[in-house]
Structures are given as structure tokens and as C-alpha cells.
């Protein structure tokens with residue numbers, strides 16, 4: 452039998468339909484959920500064929516008009532590690548010097564694996580004369596990443612978990628002096644391609660706490676392999692809470708490899724998480740995780756969140772059009788069910 456703490460979510464799901472609808476909607480209605488669109492970075496980074504810079508820019512600029520407020524625009528990593536991201540400097544410069552794309556303030560976020568990556572970003576900000584937080588209409592943010600298992604840390608960052616945390620400290624410190632908002636990631640929080648599905652939730656809690664103590668403004672807990680299930684997501688979030696980590700400091704980042712991302716999202720919502728990462732058209736994959744598919748699609752996430760009476764501020768129709776367009780540009784199958792259904796009706 453499941454312990455009492457693990458029953459809350461399942462009780463809601465097992466209730467008769469009308470009670471279930473009331474229970475979920477009354478607790479969650481009118482809440483705002485911030486979606487972090489990771490398609491241009493996480494979604495594109497593993498595409499084998501080189502994607503023209505113009506297509507990436509068009510993707511970002513179209514996304515910025517849908518109502519989404521945070522977009523991962525690229526990563527400052529060595530081209531030998533991730534060739535697809537080699538155009539990030541040019542994209543960043545262009546975004547900093549272009550007029551604001553919409554009435555919303557858009558945060559453009561860049562992944563930086565080390566201090567060198569952040570220095571490259573700062574150099575562009577200095578050269579364009581655009582500080583992180585002062586341009587009307589856009590702001591600049593960074594994401595840093597650590598992993599919950601030693602094997603994945605080595606594969607993804609060529610160092611141990613402890614070394615990766617040491618590497619992150621000066622990045623956060625420099626970002627703070629430049630007023631750059633910092634997001635942390637903890638990869639393989641619900642399953643590792645090398646060490647299997649049983650990742651220790653207390654290890655995830657320790658790394659999350661370290662990132663927050665260093666000064667990260669939020670930490671995105673990532674199910675890189677999509678191995679996470681509802682009970683294990685519940686167990687992880689319960690452990691994070693018991694470690695004193697507030698739900699408002701957390702985001703969740705689900706890949707949909709086993710089709711569990713939306714179920715796990717509901718578990719996250721029940722735990723008070725209100726920031727979720729996703730990619731338009733379900734773009735993405737992971738080079739270190741055999742068979743891994745992309746992130747949960749933004750269109751499916753919007754559809755689910757809106758169906759619960761919550762709001763994202765994003766137009767499902769506009770997002771669906773972009774999912775259809777970018778899938779065509781890349782010659783890949785659109786991985787969003789809600790996106791395909793919505794597009795078919797437009």
C-alpha cells in the first residue's frame with residue numbers, strides 16, 4: 452500500500468468524474484503557469500543537419516509573438532561538443548539589437564556550461580551596450596546545469612558532480628554582478644541512461660539546494676530520459692519539499708519519451724509548481740540517452756493547463772502554427788497531438 456503522502460494525487464484521479472473535475476479545478480483555477488520555451492536550444496541542439504541561423508531566428512521571433520515570456524535562444528558551448536549551437540553568438544547579437552518583438556517583456560535565456568560561456572555572452576552585451584535588464588521589451592538570462600548522477604555528469608560536462616558545482620560558483624557570481632537572472636538545471640533527476648531509473652531523490656534535493664544557495668533564481672528539475680512516472684515524480688517533489696525547497700523556486704522539465712510528461716506535469720501542479728519547460732512541436736532528443744524523444748510539446752502543455760482552468764497567456768493556435776511550420780522546415784514529424792489537432796481546425 453502506498454504511504455499516505457503518496458495518495459493525495461491518486462485519490463484525486465480515482466474520484467468519480469464530477470468530483471474529480473471540481474477537486475482539481477477549484478484548487479488550481481485562475482493560477483498562472485509560466486512556460487519556458489526551450490525549443491530553439493534543447494529542441495534543436497541534437498538535430499543532425501545544420502539548421503540555418505535565419506531559421507533559428509525566425510523560430511525565436513515567431514515564438515516571441517505567441518505570449519510566451521521566456522525563450523531558451525541558444526547555448527555558449529564549444530562547437531565540438533554541440534555543433535548546432537555554433538550560431539548562438541550571432542543570434543544573441545541580433546536579438547539584443549532588434550526591436551522588442553511584442554508587448555510582453557521576453558526573457559532570452561542562454562545555456563552556459565562554464566565561465567567561458569558566460570564571458571562570451573557578456574562580451575556581446577558589452578559590445579552592443581545592452582545590459583541584461585534594461586532594454587525595454589527584452590531581458591537576458593542564463594542557465595547552468597549539473598546532473599544528479601556521476602555518469603551523466605561525466606558524459607555531459609566532462610567532470611564529476613562536485614567539480615561541476617565548483618565550476619558553477621563563479622558563473623553565478625559574475626552573472627549577479629551583471630544583473631543577469633540565473634536558472635539552474637538538475638539533469639537526470641528521474642532516470643539516468645547509464646545508472647538507470649532509480650536516481651536518489653535526496654541527491655537531487657542536495658544539488659538543487661546547492662544551486663539555490665549559490666544564488667540561482669530558480670532550478671529546473673529535469674527528467675532528461677523521460678523515465679519519470681507519477682509516483683516517482685510525487686516522491687521526488689515530496690523529498691524536495693522535505694529538504695526545505697519551496698515550490699516557487701522550482702521548475703519542471705519533462706521529456707516525453709514514455710508518454711508520461713503530462714501526467715507528471717499534473718503531479719507537479721498538485722505540488723504547487725507553476726513553471727514548466729517545453730518545446731514547440733515536441734522538438735528535441737538527447738545524444739546520451741538512447742531512444743529519448745524531445746521535450747513535452749508546448750502545444751500539449753498549453754492545452755492541458757488551459758483545460759484545468761489555469762492560464763499561460765499563450766495562444767494555442769499561434770503556437771500550433773509554429774509547430775507545423777518548424778516541423779516542416781526540419782523535415783520531421785510534428786510530435787504534438789494538440790498542435791496537430793489544433794492546426795487541422797485552423
Ligand SMILES: CC(C)(COP(=O)([O-])OP(=O)([O-])OC[C@H]1O[C@@H](n2cnc3c(N)ncnc32)[C@H](O)[C@@H]1OP(=O)([O-])[O-])[C@@H](O)C(=O)NCCC(=O)NCCSC(=O)C[C@@](C)(O)CC(=O)[O-]
Nearest residue numbers: 493527528529532564567568607608609636638639673675
Ligand atoms: C563543459 C565543457 C565545455 C567541458 O568540455 P572540455 O572539453 O572539458 O573543456 P575544456 O575546458 O577542456 O576546453 C576544451 C576546449 O573548448 C574550449 N571551450 C571551453 N569552454 C568553451 C565555451 N563555453 N565556449 C566555447 N569554447 C569553449 C576551450 O577553450 C578549449 O579549446 P581548445 O584549447 O581545445 O581550442 C563541455 O563538456 C560542454 O560544453 N558540455 C556541454 C554539453 C552540452 O551543451 N550538452 C547539452 C546541454 S545540457 C542539456 O541539454 C540538459 C538540459 C539542460 O536540457 C536539461 C535536461 O533535460 O537534462
